[in-house]
Amino acid sequence: MDDAGAWRLIVSADPALYAIVYLSLKISLSAVLAAGLIGFPLGALLAFSSFPGRGAVIVLTNALMGLPPVVVGLCVFLALSRSGPLGSLGLLFTPTAMIIAQTILIMPIIIALTRQTIEDLWGEYRNELLAMGLSPLGRLIALLYDARISLLTTLLAGFGRAAAEVGAVMIVGGNIEGFTRTMTTAIALETSKGDLPLAMGLGLILIAIVIAINASTWLLGAFARNRMG
Amino acid sequence: MAAITNLPLLLRNVTYRTGGQTLLDDISATISNGAPTAILGPNGAGKSTLLHLAMGLMAPTGGWLSWGGRTETSPIRRAIVFQKPVMLRRTVRGNVTFALSQAGVPSKELENRLQSLLQRVDLVALADRPARRLSGGEQKRVALARALAREPDLLLLDEPTADLDPAATRAVEQIIAGAAASGTKILMVSHDAAQVRRLAGDILFLVKGRLRESAPTTKFFSETATPLAQSFLRGDLLTEA
Numbered sequence: 001m002d003d004a005g006a007w008r009l010i011v012s013a014d015p016a017l018y019a020i021v022y023l024s025l026k027i028s029l030s031a032v033l034a035a036g037l038i039g040f041p042l043g044a045l046l047a048f049s050s051f052p053g054r055g056a057v058i059v060l061t062n063a064l065m066g067l068p069p070v071v072v073g074l075c076v077f078l079a080l081s082r083s084g085p086l087g088s089l090g091l092l093f094t095p096t097a098m099i100i101a102q103t104i105l106i107m108p109i110i111i112a113l114t115r116q117t118i119e120d121l122w123g124e125y126r127n128e129l130l131a132m133g134l135s136p137l138g139r140l141i142a143l144l145y146d147a148r149i150s151l152l153t154t155l156l157a158g159f160g161r162a163a164a165e166v167g168a169v170m171i172v173g174g175n176i177e178g179f180t181r182t183m184t185t186a187i188a189l190e191t192s193k194g195d196l197p198l199a200m201g202l203g204l205i206l207i208a209i210v211i212a213i214n215a216s217t218w219l220l221g222a223f224a225r226n227r228m229g
Numbered sequence: 230m231a232a233i234t235n236l237p238l239l240l241r242n243v244t245y246r247t248g249g250q251t252l253l254d255d256i257s258a259t260i261s262n263g264a265p266t267a268i269l270g271p272n273g274a275g276k277s278t279l280l281h282l283a284m285g286l287m288a289p290t291g292g293w294l295s296w297g298g299r300t301e302t303s304p305i306r307r308a309i310v311f312q313k314p315v316m317l318r319r320t321v322r323g324n325v326t327f328a329l330s331q332a333g334v335p336s337k338e339l340e341n342r343l344q345s346l347l348q349r350v351d352l353v354a355l356a357d358r359p360a361r362r363l364s365g366g367e368q369k370r371v372a373l374a375r376a377l378a379r380e381p382d383l384l385l386l387d388e389p390t391a392d393l394d395p396a397a398t399r400a401v402e403q404i405i406a407g408a409a410a411s412g413t414k415i416l417m418v419s420h421d422a423a424q425v426r427r428l429a430g431d432i433l434f435l436v437k438g439r440l441r442e443s444a445p446t447t448k449f450f451s452e453t454a455t456p457l458a459q460s461f462l463r464g465d466l467l468t469e470a
Contacts, residue, residue: 138331228359
């Protein structure tokens with residue numbers, strides 16, 4: 001295999017390659033942001049609430065952490081396709097559709113891990129917060145705030161899954177060059193075409209980005225832990 | 230707000246049963262304004278349970294409590310320091326500021342109130358340290374500052390100096406005495422007779438969930454009526470009641 005070719009692509013800052021990298025990051029980070037905004041409150045709510053079937057909901061969210069990306073892609077495809085319920089929005093084969101699919105894909109991870117984190121913290125904080133007379137909403141905010149470092153790791157888990165998956169974005173994005181082509185779909189395509197240097201270059205960049213994001217989050221967490229205990 | 234008071238705190242036939250065990254059995258007492266009241270007794274007497282009930286954190290399974298005539302349990306002007314206080318994952322400043330804002334202190338007064346509280350518990354120098362990294366004695370003082378932030382007229386303390394060395398104990402006792410002197414009614418759990426003698430005006434003596442004696446401190450120590458209390462003061466291990 002021609003590794004030199006891969007390096008040349010990276011070093012030469014090929015604009016097409018960087019467009020792909022940029023789109024991949026934009027989609028996965030947007031999905032993580034959206035899933036966090038929805039998943040944090042939902043997970044925290046699940047940690048507190050008691051209703052019939054709560055156990056089943058928890059088992060289901062835990063199980064959905066392993067949701068196959070192609071299945072999510074298929075469902076979003078059906079919803080957004082011309083004859084689907086949301087077909088009139090014209091979102092299929094756009095980056096927005098890819099963000100929606102990845103958001104759905106990682107939402108269960110965010111909800112399940114948030115629920116566990118908040119439930120543990122609530123067990124610890126319960127008496128103190130009740131003694132301060134906190135309202136349920138106040139408790140939710142205080143717990144999410146104090147769990148922020150653990151929740152950062154939760155976001156990372158979501159990002160890792162979003163950045164690594166290929167099935168969902170391939171199906172709803174269509175791997176259109178210059179528009180919906182991401183690193184993972186490009187790798188799949190170039191590999192099947194036999195352009196191994198390009199696939200390899202993309203793979204290296206993908207791994208480097210994932211490591212860089214994890215490292216910076218870890219540093220941020222270590223810094224915060226040091227300051228806040 | 231000023232009209233609301235927690236005193237007198239009435240306990241009438243208060244019973245607490247859980248898991249087939251009776252932790253508190255038919256306790257009646259009246260906690261009124263004045264010098265600190267100590268709940269004294271050996272381990273397993275139900276002292277902490279009584280304090281949690283007095284805070285309104287749990288409801289008795291029998292009997293009732295009222296705070297200044299109210300039976301509603303929301304902790305207005307009432308605060309507690311647990312035996313093992315939990316520090317929020319914030320700095321000392323963050324912990325106390327959180328308690329202040331939960332107590333309804335307007336944001337423009339926060340900094341002033343924070344500084345005076347930190348001075349009161351002697352934590353000014355540690356204000357920006359993460360609270361969970363502090364020593365046990367320092368954490369107790371953070372918890373006291375959080376409790377005092379509520380400007381309580383009833384302050385409940387669960388073993389405020391357990392596990393503390395003499396210097397830390399002294400610091401905490403001074404804060405307690407200061408709060409009592411400024412008009413806060415203190416109800417504290419202790420199993421340390423010497424500490425109770427130093428701080429308390431009257432004593433509730435609890436053994437195995439039952440109130441065995443209720444007397445002013447001087448009387449309790451000079452002419453303890455029950456043989457149980459006498460043997461407790463002698464340092465005997467109370468294993469039967």
